[in-house]
Amino acid sequence: MSSAVLRTAAALTAALAATVALTSASAASADQRQERPAYASVTGSAEFTLPYIKDNDVRTFTFDAHAVPYSRPLPGAPTGLPTDARGTVKVSHYSAERHITYTSEGQVDCLVTGPHTATLTAVITKVSAGGPPDVGKRLGFSVYDGGKDTGKSRDRVGFSWNGVNLLPGSGKGEPEDAPVGTCMAPAPYAPVTKGGYTVHHADLLPPPPGK
Known part of the structure; x- marks a missing residue:
């Protein structure tokens, strides 16, 4: 050749x-x-237990939250924030003592994530009869996505009431719940017992060009 x-x-x-x-x-x-999606999200529904209370109540959170950066103009922040989000949160609590289920729904206004974790807030828009007076109040939630379940969920959730977000007060009365700002929530401390959540992490984005 x-x-x-x-x-x-x-x-x-x-x-x-x-x-x-x-x-x-x-x-x-x-x-x-x-x-690596461009926008973060938290979806799913799960029951969970409180590690510091032993009862027969059934508590469920359902999340359908999606980041929509720079979509909510605010005074002093006319372009909105990188943590802006939309979606829904649904809360269900069956009281074994009263044999009744209380429900509430809220509109998501903030979401921020890290690998396997998320915090989000929602303003409550609807509460079932007899439920807590939370309409108009912002509540905080946190999620830990433990990955694919292998017989037992490793997911966890946390939330901003039930004694974890209090104003100590001045000794003149019982401590009050502290206001919740956007994306404020405690660590996910409550183990999931049924169902699960999926966290899609995405880094917070800079403002769009020209804004």
């Missing part, structure tokens, strides 16, 4: 190898983009 033919074959082989490498790199980049 002539040297010219050998050089041509070598060049073709090198070109083919480069094409394969570029294709593989592009595929890997695409996979990474798919694995």
